[in-house]
Amino acid sequence: MAELLDLRTAVASLITDGLTVSMEGFTHLIPHAAGHEIIRQGRRDLHLVRMTPDIIYDQLIGAGCATRLTFSWGGNPGVGSLHRFRDAVEHGWPHALEIEEHSHAGMAARYTAGASGLPFGVLRGYVGTDLPSRTATITPITCPFTGEQLAAVPALKPDVTVAHAQRADRHGNVQIWGLVGIQKEALLAARATIVTVEEIVDELTPTPGAIVIPGWALDAVCVVPNGAHPSFAMGYSDRDNGFYRAWDDISKSREAFTEWIDRHIRSTADFPAYLRSAGLDSEVAHV
Amino acid sequence: MSERAATVIALPAEHVDADDLMIVNAARALGQLAAAGRSACFVGIGLPSTAANLARRIYDPAPVLVYESGCIGSKPTRLPLSIGDGELGETADAVVSVPEIFAYWLQAGRIDVGFLGGAQLDRFANINSTVIGSYDAPRTRLPGAGGAPEIAASAGQVMVIMRQGARAFVERCDFRSSMGFGDGPGDRERLGLLGGGPRLVVTDLGLLQPDPETCELIMTAMHPGVTREDCIAATGWPLRFADDLAETDPPTAHEIALLREIQAA
Numbered sequence: 022m023a024e025l026l027d028l029r030t031a032v033a034s035l036i037t038d039g040l041t042v043s044m045e046g047f048t049h050l051i052p053h054a055a056g057h058e059i060i061r062q063g064r065r066d067l068h069l070v071r072m073t074p075d076i077i078y079d080q081l082i083g084a085g086c087a088t089r090l091t092f093s094w095g096g097n098p099g100v101g102s103l104h105r106f107r108d109a110v111e112h113g114w115p116h117a118l119e120i121e122e123h124s125h126a127g128m129a130a131r132y133t134a135g136a137s138g139l140p141f142g143v144l145r146g147y148v149g150t151d152l153p154s155r156t157a158t159i160t161p162i163t164c165p166f167t168g169e170q171l172a173a174v175p176a177l178k179p180d181v182t183v184a185h186a187q188r189a190d191r192h193g194n195v196q197i198w199g200l201v202g203i204q205k206e207a208l209l210a211a212r213a214t215i216v217t218v219e220e221i222v223d224e225l226t227p228t229p230g231a232i233v234i235p236g237w238a239l240d241a242v243c244v245v246p247n248g249a250h251p252s253f254a255m256g257y258s259d260r261d262n263g264f265y266r267a268w269d270d271i272s273k274s275r276e277a278f279t280e281w282i283d284r285h286i287r288s289t290a291d292f293p294a295y296l297r298s299a300g301l302d303s304e305v306a307h308v
Numbered sequence: 309m310s311e312r313a314a315t316v317i318a319l320p321a322e323h324v325d326a327d328d329l330m331i332v333n334a335a336r337a338l339g340q341l342a343a344a345g346r347s348a349c350f351v352g353i354g355l356p357s358t359a360a361n362l363a364r365r366i367y368d369p370a371p372v373l374v375y376e377s378g379c380i381g382s383k384p385t386r387l388p389l390s391i392g393d394g395e396l397g398e399t400a401d402a403v404v405s406v407p408e409i410f411a412y413w414l415q416a417g418r419i420d421v422g423f424l425g426g427a428q429l430d431r432f433a434n435i436n437s438t439v440i441g442s443y444d445a446p447r448t449r450l451p452g453a454g455g456a457p458e459i460a461a462s463a464g465q466v467m468v469i470m471r472q473g474a475r476a477f478v479e480r481c482d483f484r485s486s487m488g489f490g491d492g493p494g495d496r497e498r499l500g501l502l503g504g505g506p507r508l509v510v511t512d513l514g515l516l517q518p519d520p521e522t523c524e525l526i527m528t529a530m531h532p533g534v535t536r537e538d539c540i541a542a543t544g545w546p547l548r549f550a551d552d553l554a555e556t557d558p559p560t561a562h563e564i565a566l567l568r569e570i571q572a573a
């Protein structure tokens with residue numbers, strides 16, 4: 022049953038060193054506030070899982086929180102490289118990062134299997150690519166009914182999945198709409214869950230295309246307005262493309278990155294304080 | 309430089325560069341496919357998205373833009389920075405989950421055209437978007453395969469847009485992130501891939517298409533003002549030219565005006 026907690030308490034009680042942590046959100050609803058809180062609490066040796074490790078994982082990797090990454094596309098969308106991710110893979114800074122690399126379709130099959138309680142997922146995937154020779158968790162399988170050759174990938178079962186959503190009610194039922202991504206599967210695949218939301222409402226009124234995840238299937242729900250910034254929450258805010266572009270410079274050198282993280286994340290108490298410190302509170306474009 | 313090339317550059321009050329030629333020609337190809345009833349286009353971000361959005365503005369029937377973020381039939385008014393900008397969802401015919409877009413729409417064979425870019429392309433149109441150098445000690449770690457392996461495998465056909473250069477157009481990719489024709493004729497069939505594979509590569513120098521017999525990419529058209537020597541110098545394998553090598557039509561003022569409009573919005 023979901024408990025309404027503050028983000029600091031939720032992260033402290035559910036995310037400990039060495040766990041496998043998934044933070045999803047396909048461009049939309051990326052749980053940046055929770056990522057920052059993990060950095061603030063100095064978590065180490067995490068196995069991070071995410072289809073598109075963009076800025077949120079660049080920050081966690083550069084801050085030294087992770088030693089393993091399972092992913093399918095690691096870049097700053099529309100901008101270029103993730104400099105901290107590249108520095109970790111190419112030069113082992115701040116320490117080596119072990120990678121497990123899939124395709125988007127493979128990651129989707131893995132989360133779906135995890136949410137279904139099945140041991141593996143199956144897809145028409147990876148054929149003719151070099152990925153199966155580099156990734157141990159891709160194995161050919163023969164369909165027992167048709168004889169077709171397919172790819173099997175093991176279920177993803179994170180210790181903790183973190184997601185951001187538009188809103189929840191007082192029972193912790195969570196409502197998500199717009200680009201719903203893979204949050205539902207990632208949450209239901211996990212042993213424990215944290216969902217940050219824009220607001221708590223008395224009643225979840227119907228919204229076109231919305232899904233609801235029942236509170237009894239979740240663990241912690243935390244109110245963090247703008248908690249996805251620079252990602253966005255449809256109906257609440259727009260994507261801050263300016264920050265995605267600015268991140269390229271902030272993250273280019275180890276020194277500039279570390280100074281930025283120390284100053285705006287490690288030295289601030291929470292996400293609203295971070296937004297003020299980094300001069301971003303005026304950049305949150307409310308709709 | 310031919311007179312025709314000079315005419316292109318003299319388009320009214322417009323400067324037209326090699327990227328414009330590439331984007332306009334890719335948009336034309338998508339327009340032709342849509343006219344032939346093959347309109348569902350799975351669009352990668354960057355150059356593919358720019359060309360697909362231009363095609364959507366010019367042609368009727370227009371290509372149906374499908375983005376891996378789950379947006380089907382997006383009609384953005386400005387170019388999105390990411391595959392999941394809010395406007396892609398707000399203007400879509402349908403928004404589905406990520407597992408659904410890859411399972412029900414892509415792998416099930418509902419996509420007509422997969423439209424890809426990449427860092428390296430080889431003579432059999434295999435694409436690398438994973439690493440330059442060795443996988444274990446990469447010289448450059450690229451973002452990775454993302455949606456491309458299954459797009460290249462399952463879309464009815466694949467179109468590629470990439471700037472042509474000797475470091476990008478290589479004899480053999482450092483890593484095969486997505487499959488074109490593998491090591492040559494028969495590989496796609498032998499591996500049981502659903503889709504027909506690459507049909508067209510659009511570059512800043514011209515068009516390449518696979519030789520129907522050898523599957524090797526050959527230059528079938530050059531943009532106005534481009535020479536064979538330019539193409540050979542920008543290709544890392546011994547480039548062949550089609551017997552009926554064509555010249556692409558110069559961009560029209562209308563095409564360039566619409567391109568500037570979506571770029572500026």
